[in-house]
Amino acid sequence: MAKLFRTAIMGPPGSGKGTISKRIAQNVGLQYLSSGHFLREGIAANTDAGVLVKGYVERSMLVPDHLMSRLMLPRLEQLTGHSWLLDGFPRTIAQAKALNDICQMDLVISLNIPFETLRERVSDRWIHPASGRVYNMGFNPPQVQGRDDVTGEPLIQHADDRPEALQARLRHYKDVAKPVMNLYKKSVLLSNAEAASKPLGSLSQGILYQFSGTDTDRIWPYISSLLSTKISTQPLDTCQPSAQA
Numbered sequence: 001m002a003k004l005f006r007t008a009i010m011g012p013p014g015s016g017k018g019t020i021s022k023r024i025a026q027n028v029g030l031q032y033l034s035s036g037h038f039l040r041e042g043i044a045a046n047t048d049a050g051v052l053v054k055g056y057v058e059r060s061m062l063v064p065d066h067l068m069s070r071l072m073l074p075r076l077e078q079l080t081g082h083s084w085l086l087d088g089f090p091r092t093i094a095q096a097k098a099l100n101d102i103c104q105m106d107l108v109i110s111l112n113i114p115f116e117t118l119r120e121r122v123s124d125r126w127i128h129p130a131s132g133r134v135y136n137m138g139f140n141p142p143q144v145q146g147r148d149d150v151t152g153e154p155l156i157q158h159a160d161d162r163p164e165a166l167q168a169r170l171r172h173y174k175d176v177a178k179p180v181m182n183l184y185k186k187s188v189l190l191s192n193a194e195a196a197s198k199p200l201g202s203l204s205q206g207i208l209y210q211f212s213g214t215d216t217d218r219i220w221p222y223i224s225s226l227l228s229t230k231i232s233t234q235p236l237d238t239c240q241p242s243a244q245a
C-alpha cells in the first residue's frame, strides 16, 4: 500500500489558490484538480455534466451541491491510488460532508489574504478563457502582453474581478467557507486505531492550516515546509470509503 496524500486548498477569490496549487503540484507528485477548471472543461467538451452546469458557470453562480458532488466525487474515486490536491472543492459544508463520506483528507490549506491585496491582484488579473491559465501584469506577466503564453490567443479580464463584484464575492465566500473551515479545524484526538474504527463521515478533523500574508512568495516556503513534514510522516494509505453509516 502506498503513502497517499489528500489535500485541499481554500481561500477567497484572488488569494492565490491556483498559483500555489501549481507550485504544490510541481513540487509534490500529485494530481491537481481545480473544480472551476473541471467544470469549464466539461462545458467546452459539451459533456452531459458540462450541459448541466453551463448555465451556472456562465452566470458565475455556484453549482448546486448535489450536482457538484455528483460530478466531483466519481472523479475523485477514479483517482484511487493517487495523491491529490483539490482547489475550489469542497466549497460548502454540504460538499465537505459528502467528500468526508468517501475519503478523509490529510490536510486543508486556507489562505487568509487582506482585502486590499485581493482587490489589487484581481484588478490586475488576466486569464486565458479556454485553458483557465492565469496571469498578473506585475507578478507573472505573459511573455507577450495581452497574449496567452501557450496558444498566443488573447487574454481577457473577468467582469467578476471588478472591485464591487469582488466585495460581494468575498462576503459570500466568508459565509460559505466558515462552516467548512470549522469542520476541518475541530480537533478530535484519536489514535489511528480509534479513527479507523469510526465511520469517516462522522469525524471532525484537526487538519486545517491557515496562512496569512500579502505575498505568495513569502507564504510559499511555509506551505512547502508543512507539506514536506506532513508527507514524510504520512501513514500508509488510510483513505477508504466510509463504512455505510
Ligand SMILES: Nc1nc2c(ncn2[C@@H]2O[C@H](COP(=O)(O)OP(=O)(O)OP(=O)(O)O)[C@@H](O)[C@H]2O)c(=O)[nH]1
Pocket (backbone or CB within 6 Å): 011, 012, 013, 014, 015, 016, 017, 018, 019, 020, 121, 122, 124, 125, 126, 134, 135, 136, 137, 138, 139, 140, 214, 215, 216, 217
Ligand atoms: N502581485 C501579486 N500577485 C499575485 C501573487 N500571488 C498571486 N498573484 C496573482 O493574483 C491573481 C490571483 O491569483 P490566483 O492564483 O488566480 O488566485 P485564486 O485564489 O486561484 O483565485 P480565484 O480563481 O478567483 O479563486 C493572479 O493574477 C495571480 O497571478 C502575489 O504574491 N503578488
Ligand SMILES: Nc1ncnc2c1ncn2[C@H]1C[C@H](O)[C@@H](COP(=O)(O)OP(=O)(O)O)O1
Pocket (backbone or CB within 6 Å): 034, 035, 036, 037, 039, 056, 057, 058, 059, 060, 061, 062, 063, 064, 068, 088, 089, 090, 091, 092, 095, 132
Ligand atoms: N465547489 C463548487 N461548488 C459550486 N460551484 C462551483 C464550485 N467550484 C466552482 N464552481 C463554479 C462557480 C463558478 O460559476 C465557476 C468557476 O468557479 P471559480 O471558483 O471562479 O473557478 P476559477 O477560480 O477556476 O475560475 O464554477
